[in-house]
Amino acid sequence: MSSRLFRYSLLGVVALAVACLAYYLYYNSFYTLDLTRRDRHQAEEVVQSAFLMCQVTDRLLQKRESEIADQVQKALSVAGYPVLLDESKSWQVAIAGKPSTDHRVLPRMAVKTSGGQKRDLENLGEALRRFTGGEVTILQRVNETGDHLAAYCSISGVESSADHTRLIPARIGNGEKETCLENLDQGKTVLRPEIVEGTLQISYYYPIFADQKNIATLVVRVKDPDLERLRNDIIDLHIGPSGYVYALKGTGARCGQYQISFNGERDGENIWNARDASGRPFIQSMINEALALKKNPDRISVPIAFERYPWKNPGDLQPRYKTAAVVYFEPWDWVIGAGYYEDER
Structure with missing residues (x-):
């Protein structure tokens, strides 16, 4: 009798232990699931x-865009509008992924004032810097694809010098066209935040047309407190x-x-x-x-x-x-x- 009672008691203890383990596993899985849901939420x-x-x-920033647009227009009215001259200019162009530079010959870009005078791009660049308070890059279109090179840059040594510059491709590796450049081809200005020299800034893109063709883009980069x-x-x-x-x-x-x-x-x-x-x-x-x-x-x-x-x-x-x-x-x-x-x- 005592051995039978012992066996029943032992079975009861085992059953209780199994029940406790099952409850623990259930509670633990439920608790873990609850934490997972909480973290995702x-x-x-x-x-x-x-x-x-x-x-x-x-x-x-959209309000800021209208301010920059007005400042760019004032700079253009003072310094003149970019045009392509009949003479040529040689560039050594750095292309991402290539160890050496390419030699490119393009029409020289200058600025034409309202009085018909032709001036260097630096005149427009300095006017844009003065009116906007930002840094300026003037991109010259290279081909029908829409590739550009930096013909002028106020950030010393970053994108261009007198005869060295870098290529800004219109298409990325998979053939997709840069959305920004696509909008510029349609005559639209673009404003968006971008990293410039490790700093998040506003970049304002203003397309330049001649004979209904996009020949250049003015890029103004300014810091913004917002x-x-x-x-x-x-x-x-x-x-x-x-x-x-x-x-x-x-x-x-x-x-x-x-x-x-x-x-x-x-x-x-x-x-x-x-x-x-x-x-x-x-x-x-x-x-x-x-x-x-x-x-x-x-x-x-x-x-x-x-x-x-x-x-x-x-x-x-x-x-x-x-x-x-x-x-x-x-x-x-x-x-x-x-x-x-x-x-x-």
């Missing part, structure tokens, strides 16, 4: 906040202990370039070819996911995609999984991401 909220902050700043405030506010956004928000260029020759990075430490760096711990080009996947998002007119919220990938920092013994919520801010061609480690609670 927080990432959604943060990345939507960044998107809305960009929307507000974009409206402010844009700087946005950058700082996005850097200050966090998810959990170490999650953060960033912005990348979505298309064009600068696709994958950091516009805003963690603490601003890698602004301007291009990470298009970055790979995760499994060797997958996760940035390319992330950007493609964001570009594929379609805005739903029936929803107030911003459409969001998620990218999950293993990441191994230097010094880590094992990769850790990260998840990023991403959105696409089309006016600036920005892919905005909010990423976090899944194992951080």
